[in-house]
Amino acid sequence: MSTKTYRIVVVGGGSGGAMAAKQIAAKLPSGSITLINPLPFIVVRPTLARMTVSANNDLLETAMIPYDKLFSGPNGTFVQGVVHEIKPAKSKKGGVVVLEDGKEIQYDILVLAPGSHWDGPLDIPDEDAETFVKEQRAKFSKASKIVLVGGGSVSIEFAGEIKDEWPNKEVTIVHNGASLLNDTYTDRFRKSLDASLRVRGVNLILNDYVDEIPTDGSAVQTRNGHTVEADLVVATKGPRPRTGFVAKSLGESAVDSRGQIKVEPTFQLPGHPTIFAIGDAINAVEQKQAAKAGTHAGIVAANVVALVSGSKLKEYKGSTEMILITNGRNGGRAYFGFLWGLVFGDWFARTLKSKTLMVPMSRSALGY
Secondary structure, eight states, X not given: OOGGGOEEEEXXXXXXXXXXXXXXXXXXXXXXXXXXXXXXXXXXXXXXXXHHHOSSSOHHHHXXXXXXXXXSSTXXXXXXXXXXXXXXXXXXXXXXXXXXXXXXXXXXXXXXXXXXXXXXXXXXXXXXXXXXXXXHHHHHHHOSEEEEEOOSHHHHHHHHHHHHHOTTSEEEEEOSSSSSSOTTSXXXXXXXXXXXXXTTTOEEEOSOOOSSOOSSSOOEEOTTSOEEOOSEEEEOOOOEEXXXXXXXXXXXXXXXXXXXXXXXXXXXXXXXXXXXXXXXXXXXXXXXXXXXXXXXXXXXXXHHHXXXXXXXXXXXXXXXXXXXXXXXXXXXEEEEOSTTOEEEOHHHHIIXXXXXXXXXXXXXXXXX
């Protein structure tokens, strides 16, 4: 098939999907690339803790970045919409994507980057995101005793932002592990995070669970019998893959038991050589992070070109685990999984992420 008529559709405009669409459009200037996303802008997700806690920033204006400058040439198009169904051709070469409004978009190659469903303040709605953010800010401002359920990076970053804004508010994290995060990371790193929050007055309840999150400002009851007074309880657990339409369209065998899309090392779906998937929603055995989605995007862009030209496709070999977690505007911790596991502290985190939350870099990547 000629590249002049190739139609590439990318579903999902997060860090992986947007970069995949941009790179494919640059590599295949004679192709037709369509990016579909429910929102008309990308949300820079590392900003959400600060954006939804505090009004003392410009993140509503700078961290929701439109797609209007994503494509440098005329071969890229953005369509706002929610994908309802995929209809592969019987030959499994190409097919049609159906949106919730009934619109159909044909594809020769499809890239799925649907991302995840989140809870609480991270659950940015498809409509009126600004109102939602302002409502979250009002909840945090009004509360005096806040419980964060889950002890991953999201919870840590929320705790840091709350303490920056209101040092005297009572903040408690309930986590099911012996230290924050999970055992992907070394005990040394995890314990350093514990200590960095405790020194700011954050209470940690470890090796415990909250089975039911109250919505009426009542106390939290943990599985191990703790009662924690709260007037705001925030779910900060990990996300769930946004893949219902994939299982519905391609069959339950297309996803694993956690709802993650099954992929080959080339990011192709088994049995569907013209469908790729990347980002949080795939079953790669690794921590789900925006940086990894960006790496996926580069490989998929190269593989789309290879598929068009009949060349050999690249395989993803995985990524070294690393993470950079903020603790407010001036602190945080970083981990790099080299050697024995390298740990860096406040100065490193502040310089690379905490001050700007990588907004300038994200804007530049989208053409701003």
